[in-house]
Amino acid sequence: MTHSTNPLIRLYFKIGLIPQILLGLILGIILAAVSKDTALGMSLLGELFINALKSVAPILVLILVIASISSHQQGKRANMKVLISLYFAGMMLAALLATIASFLFPSQISLGESVEQIQLTPPNGVSEVLKTLLDKMIDNPVNALVKANYIGLIIWGVGIGLALRHAKESTKVMMNDLSYAISFIVRIIIRFAPIGVFGLVSSTLAETGFGELFKYAHLLVVLVSCMLIVALIINPLLAYLVMHKNPYPLVFTSLKDSAIPAFFTRSSAANIPVNIEICKRLKMDEDTYSVAVPLGAAINMSGAAITITVLTLATVNSMHINVDIYSAVLLCIVTSVCACGASGIAGGSLLLIPVACSMFGIPNEISAKVIGIGIAIGVIQDSVETALNSSSDVVFIGAVSSATKKKQRQIELNKS
Structure with missing residues (x-):
């Protein structure tokens, strides 16, 4: 395709994926403003793109x-202990x-307003969240x-992979070839990201607009500000403690190449192929990354x-319930555990709010x-959360990895 004689096709591939996604964003906003009906009809393009990513992600994770x-060589380390420690430290912070x-800038929400009946079944407590996680593993x-x-797929992938370490070399080569083949399909799907965005x-703006968001502007500012601080200060600090060098080139690369696609797909699971490519x-x-990317999409949920x-805490504040320091610390621990149970789909973290509220x-x-x-503010909240x-x-x-x-x-230098 890149060698096509058509100048428009050549220009399309020359521009780069991120500028193409931004162009898709701008055109989507324009269409929603010009023709609401036409914009609503464009939802099919977005659904096809997301469904394509979601359909290929599970098999990609398992095979990878x-x-x-x-293929793991004896003596090499996958560094899972350090990564899992980073995941939980990030969520706790x-x-x-x-x-x-929430204490410095308390938010108020109107709980007396009529809210549409939502057909959701939230878990009853932290124990149920943990039980669900164990059920997923088996x-x-x-x-x-x-x-x-993805948690179940990782467990099965590790189990089958360990068993195949004793298989013939030709079997291992076949598994590697299969992973490259599925990765190739993923790259093709990702090229359609601008059209999906x-x-x-266009369909989201045409359907919801920004009217609902203004009602909860203060709440959104607190949410988004916290997520930006984590992305730009806390995550770089944790990364520096591990790599001992300037983490911001890596941070900005991740924000540009991973956060932008995730912002629009609103699904950590759908963004797994994107992160593997990065x-x-x-x-x-x-x-490390072949196991850590799907694992992170399942349990690394700082945004959640x-x-x-x-x-x-906005609910607690609106109901005039006093919260002491011990309850606040316990809430952080419960929230971190609950965040691990947030599904990798749009709005997954919202289902776990009742667990924290029950405290x-x-x-x-x-x-x-x-x-x-x-759900009403999810157009921005869930997008930024998934990007983080x-x-x-x-x-x-x-x-x-660094x-x-x-x-x-250093080991090689000491040997020489």
Whole structure:
């Protein structure tokens, strides 16, 4: 395609993916403003793009993990302990920041307004969240593929990969070839991102507009501000502690290449192929990122921790419930655990708000109204949340890979 004689096609591929996505964004806004009916009809383009990403992501994750584990050489480290520590540290600090911001700039929400009946079934407590996580880990592999259960796929991928480490070399080569083939399909789908973004933005703006957002402007400012602080200060600080060098080139790359696509897809799961491509392009350790990217999409949810904390404390404040320091610390811990249980789909974190609200004796009827408010502001909140979650994965994986390479170079120098 890049060697086509058509000047428009050649220009399209020469521009680059991110400028194309921004162009799709601008055209989508213009279409929504000019013709609402036409913009609503463009929703098919966005749905096709998201569904294509979602359909290829589960099989890609399973095959990549199997290929990576089966080809893993003895003595090489995947650095999962360090990464998981970074994931949880990031979520705890995000929840703590959201708690402090909620005390300094308390938000009020109107719980008396009629909210549409939402057919959602939130978990009853933290124990149920943990049980759900365990159930996902032992899920049937076929069912995990169909339902995009990434935690289950990772467990099965690791298990099959470990078993195949004793297989013939030709079997390992076949698994690697299969992973390259599926990655090729992913690259083709990602090339259609600008068209998908155009359809998503135009149809979303035509359907909702920004009227609902202005009602909760203060709440949105607190949410988005916390997420920006995590992305631009907390994540770089954690990355620096691991890699011991300026983390901002990596941070800005992750924001440009990972956060922007995630902002529009609003799905950490759908952005898995994008993050794998970024890690591959930046020449990060494949043994690390092939497992860490899908794992991060399942449990690294700093944005979700912020959303759950801020909306819970906004509800508490609106109901005039006093919160002491011990309850606030406990809320941070509960929120971090709950965030791990947030599904990798749009609005997944909202379902876990009732768990945090239950700490303060807030009934599910009120929590359901808070979920409704979350859905109303989700055009911005959920987009920024997903962008933070997804880009954080790249930052932490890049930091660990950089530290590993630095350590390897030091070992080689000491040997010489």
